[in-house]
Amino acid sequence: MTVLPTGARNVLAGAYGVSKSYGSTTALDGVDFSVTAGETVGLLGPNGAGKSTLLNLLSGLRQPDSGRVELFGQDPRNPPARQGLGTTPQATSVPATLRVRETVDFVGSHYADPVPTAELLEGFGLGAVAGKQCGGLSGGQQRRLLVALALVGRPRLVILDEPTTGLDVEARENLWERLADYRAGGGTLLITSHYLDEIQTLASRVVVINDGSVVADGDVDAIRSRVSVSRVSFHTSLPSSYFVSQPHTVSASLSASGATTVLTNDADDTVRRLVQDNVDFRGLEVHAASLEEAFISLTHSTAERKASR
Numbered sequence: 001m002t003v004l005p006t007g008a009r010n011v012l013a014g015a016y017g018v019s020k021s022y023g024s025t026t027a028l029d030g031v032d033f034s035v036t037a038g039e040t041v042g043l044l045g046p047n048g049a050g051k052s053t054l055l056n057l058l059s060g061l062r063q064p065d066s067g068r069v070e071l072f073g074q075d076p077r078n079p080p081a082r083q084g085l086g087t088t089p090q091a092t093s094v095p096a097t098l099r100v101r102e103t104v105d106f107v108g109s110h111y112a113d114p115v116p117t118a119e120l121l122e123g124f125g126l127g128a129v130a131g132k133q134c135g136g137l138s139g140g141q142q143r144r145l146l147v148a149l150a151l152v153g154r155p156r157l158v159i160l161d162e163p164t165t166g167l168d169v170e171a172r173e174n175l176w177e178r179l180a181d182y183r184a185g186g187g188t189l190l191i192t193s194h195y196l197d198e199i200q201t202l203a204s205r206v207v208v209i210n211d212g213s214v215v216a217d218g219d220v221d222a223i224r225s226r227v228s229v230s231r232v233s234f235h236t237s238l239p240s241s242y243f244v245s246q247p248h249t250v251s252a253s254l255s256a257s258g259a260t261t262v263l264t265n266d267a268d269d270t271v272r273r274l275v276q277d278n279v280d281f282r283g284l285e286v287h288a289a290s291l292e293e294a295f296i297s298l299t300h301s302t303a304e305r306k307a308s309r
């Protein structure tokens with residue numbers, strides 16, 4: 001993978017050969033990664049893959065054991081480097097006794113040209129609770145406030161660690177709209193999420209990290225094409241367990257609509273066997289893997305590779 005040093009044009013943040021351990025746990029193992037101006041990068045990986053560690057290094061909250069991290073061409077631990085950064089780490093909470101309006105005013109006062117508080121709160125659907133103490137907000141309102149705070153300083157780069165976890169569908173979509181506005185205004189976004197539809201909706205580029213290493217990097221279609229898995233679905237009277245033992249089957253299950261769904265490494269062979277074995281099937285459909293299926297396949301195959309070493 002080619003990773004340009006941050007000094008190169010348009011690279012806003014980068015990690016170059018970065019490793020980080022906590023005691024005997026290796027969280028990142030020689031990671032190369034960079035974000036270029038105008039991109040929306042979705043960082044995907046299973047629990048414990050190293051995503052938060054990477055974001056914490058890029059935002060200057062932690063230091064690498066080896067390798068180099070840059071933010072706007074500087075060490076992210078220098079406060080001036082973070083002036084152009086808006087961030088919401090996973091574990092942050094809002095101050096319970098400050099009012100919502102005061103909190104936005106306070107954070108905004110650290111920036112030269114903050115978004116006006118009323119405008120920001122209206123945009124995030126928080127205008128009605130501007131006078132309320134932050135501790136009295138619902139969990140979803142607190143999450144929205146945290147993302148609003150990440151945007152108050154008109155940052156060039158926003159780093160969000162699971163910003164919509166726990167939000168209902170309407171609140172998530174509202175947040176996606178605000179993030180789309182930010183991006184349309186020239187902003188750059190690096191986001192982690194456990195919701196693959198969120199990454200698919202927002203991201204122009206997807207980076208998959210597993211067990212401390214980058215295992216895939218590209219747009220959604222490129223990630224899907226990295227895996228040879230296809231989805232073959234059909235209706236049949238046979239139980240899905242019948243297909244589990246077939247050659248090339250990755251998994252077989254019954255969908256909510258009653259169709260049997262077989263994930264297979266060789267769709268042609270799977271369909272050929274249905275015919276040869278006289279399986280009573282109807283409504284046959286063959287699709288490329290979804291982002292979610294590609295993600296599962298990529299992270300399983302690295303785990304298997306590491307286990308067999």
Ligand SMILES: Nc1ncnc2c1ncn2[C@@H]1O[C@H](COP(=O)(O)OP(=O)(O)OP(=O)(O)O)[C@@H](O)[C@H]1O
Nearest residue numbers: 022025026027045046047048049050051052053054
């Ligand atoms: N402060 C810490 N002390 C000890 N181990 C840690 C610490 N922070 C992270 N780890 C470990 O480092 C590894 C990577 O963790 P990290 O939080 O970066 O993963 P993640 O991909 O963000 O996971 P999640 O999706 O669950 O948030 C995990 O094994 C985790 O247990």
